[in-house]
Amino acid sequence: MHPSPTTYPTRSVVLGHTSNKERQSMSTTLAARRLALCALFLLPGLAMSSWVTRTPAIRDLLGASTAQMGIVIFGLSLGAMAGILCSGPLLARLGAKPLIAFGTLGVAVSVPLIGLGAAAQIDGFVIAALALFGLSMGGSEIALNVEGADVEAISGRPFLPALHGSFSLGTLIGAALGIVATAADFSVVTHLMTIGLSGIVILLVCIRFLPPATGRRQKPNTPAYRSERAVWRDSSLWLIGVIVLAMAFAEGTANDWLPLIMVDGHGLNPALSSTGFAVFAAAMTLGRFLGGPVVQRFGRAWVLGASALSAVVGISLVAFVDNSVVAGVAVVLWGLGASLGFPVAISSAGASGENSATRVAFVTVIGYIAFLVAPPLLGFVGERAGLRGALVIPLLVLFVSIFLSPVARTQRSSIQIGKP
The missing domain is CATH 1.20.1250.20 (MFS general substrate transporter like domains)
Known part of the structure; x- marks a missing residue:
């Protein structure tokens, strides 16, 4: 369909x-x-x-x-x-x-x-x-x-x-x-x-x-304030938070570890590994600036699912295919997948109900905590399983987020202030 x-x-x-x-x-x-x-x-x-x-x-x-x-x-x-x-x-x-x-x-x-x-x-x-x-x-x-x-x-x-x-x-x-x-x-x-x-x-x-x-x-003891407090009990918002977490893991892993993965895991020299990271960053930038019309055309849920799938394919190729050329191409898929996932998931949170500021702040905090936790966690696992082996962690979270993406179809009704 x-x-x-x-x-x-x-x-x-x-x-x-x-x-x-x-x-x-x-x-x-x-x-x-x-x-x-x-x-x-x-x-x-x-x-x-x-x-x-x-x-x-x-x-x-x-x-x-x-x-x-x-x-x-x-x-x-x-x-x-x-x-x-x-x-x-x-x-x-x-x-x-x-x-x-x-x-x-x-x-x-x-x-x-x-x-x-x-x-x-x-x-x-x-x-x-x-x-x-x-x-x-x-x-x-x-x-x-x-x-x-x-x-x-x-x-x-x-x-x-x-x-x-x-x-x-x-x-x-x-x-x-x-x-x-x-x-x-x-x-x-x-x-x-x-x-x-x-x-x-x-x-x-x-x-x-x-x-x-x-x-x-909002001021306490008002309907708007009580609605704001109810945000924390919204199960759909927590599911969007998991998507944000997964997308932050995908982006943060590349930001912190991609050059070392290319050097230690694929035997590239430092110059080529830096080029690989530059390609990832360029794919991220391109995806984000061109992503607006894609979101309008296909919808948030579809974009989130496709983004997670693209990142899963890219990271899997880097992790499991022992070929530096394939890994270099995979970095583009990784970057394009990570480019739209994080901002579109935040946008979905803002559109999931009333008090969008509270909703956006909530899931954004989850995402930025993931940015901070991912580097030491992958370093700890990578010390024992190798950096390519450590990529299983973001892969698993991203795989789960593919099946959660339909929650982004939830839309907020428009709000009219005043009448003509």
Whole structure:
């Protein structure tokens, strides 16, 4: 049977008879909000890849061993976990805009501090800067997803795939700049300071286009507040959370382990393994920017099922076929499968019932926790079964998510505010 297209519920505000000029103004405002959110989501990807590409130089500046560098990097994970866990209560109390503002500022400030700490050879300073980086990024990305889901609800068109595509684009830009900076022997401090200043500019230009209260909790003892509390008892939301977990595992596994899997598991040299990761990142970016029309044409449930299947096939080929050429092609399937799964699952959560901000925040937290848990879990299993053997873990979770994808057909009825 042919998959049915997704109908995106809209929140329409009708104030008497709206003139063409007023409608055009509202459309322009929403377009500016979209662009602002994309720029704000590009920054974490740009900052993260800038830090990653300079880790060898930072390690040399600190004179750190592999074990010591692991402790330094743990500061990033610790901060990110704190940011993710604190984001829900802060979002409910303050709304998304303050979280995005403070989170973006934190990212812009912390990245140069990482370089300054490394130049001063103070390990503790670098750990603290990385913790601030993780804290800021973890909190702001939850809020950005809530904003993105709200834009979808207002416009009636998919937006989260493109929003996440902006993060992937930022990752590619940051990686390219990092490679150039490393090849040109550009100082770590100057490089990361430039990234930080870019973040300040993005914040100052973009934050004014966001509304003030998206995601803010309703007052207690009101019907809206009681409906918000009921979200946690919605079984369909928990099932969507499992899909988000699976898709986060698929993406996080590649981000953290793909180059090493290609080197240790398939015998590629480091240059070719880096190329494999670049191909994965390019497939992710392409899939996200081109995914909106696919979601509209075939629907969320079909896209989630197809995405999980594509990722399963790609990861299976990497894990079980002992051929580096096949593995290289499989990386494209892996990247395309992971590209739409995470943002479309979040979009499905927002459309699964009332209080979309609470629903989006809930499943997004699940996803980002998976991003943090996946690397050490796969490392622990990979130490005993090999990294290719460890890929069985994301495979199993993704396989389950294929059969859960029909839950994304649940749609929220449109909400009319006011009457003509």
